[in-house]
Amino acid sequence: MSFLLPDAGLLFWMLVVFGIVFFILAKFGFPAIVGMVDERKRLIDESVRNAQEANERLKAVNAESEELLKAAREEQAKILREAAAMRNDLLNEARKKAEADGEKIIAEARHIIQQEKEDALRDVRRQVATLSVEIAEKILRRELSDKESQNAVIENLIDNSLKEKQQG
Numbered sequence: 001m002s003f004l005l006p007d008a009g010l011l012f013w014m015l016v017v018f019g020i021v022f023f024i025l026a027k028f029g030f031p032a033i034v035g036m037v038d039e040r041k042r043l044i045d046e047s048v049r050n051a052q053e054a055n056e057r058l059k060a061v062n063a064e065s066e067e068l069l070k071a072a073r074e075e076q077a078k079i080l081r082e083a084a085a086m087r088n089d090l091l092n093e094a095r096k097k098a099e100a101d102g103e104k105i106i107a108e109a110r111h112i113i114q115q116e117k118e119d120a121l122r123d124v125r126r127q128v129a130t131l132s133v134e135i136a137e138k139i140l141r142r143e144l145s146d147k148e149s150q151n152a153v154i155e156n157l158i159d160n161s162l163k164e165k166q167q168g
Contacts, residue, residue, distance in 0.1 A: 006014070143149050 140153075143153070
């Protein structure tokens with residue numbers, strides 16, 4: 001007997017047992033193994049697909065967030081421009097109002113100055129008139145102290161009065 005070559009009966013029974021094991025494995029084992037491998041393959045494919053979808057969603061979210069940031073920056077710039085325009089409008093309006101108020105105050109001051117000037121002129125005229133009357137009264141008293149000068153002044157006034165009536 002040789003150690004390398006098995007006996008024919010042993011070889012027969014080894015083939016029969018191998019056939020039975022192979023049949024059992026082919027009937028029950030291989031489909032389960034193939035099913036598990038297919039299930040594992042399906043899970044891996046599904047995981048890869050989910051990962052790709054998640055990556056695409058992440059890219060979409062990043063793009064959307066960039067768009068939102070861009071829109072927010074544009075809105076911020078717009079608000080800042082509007083605020084600057086409002087500030088300039090308010091400053092211009094305040095400046096115009098201040099100028100108008102200043103002109104009004106100046107006009108009122110000029111009016112008050114003009115009135116005070118007219119009042120002062122009236123007062124000066126009144127004082128001049130009073131002084132003139134007082135001076136004239138003193139001069140007339142001196143000149144009309146005697147009867148002859150009184151008669152001369154009366155005749156002169158009558159003559160002047162007649163001349164004015166003839167001319168008018």
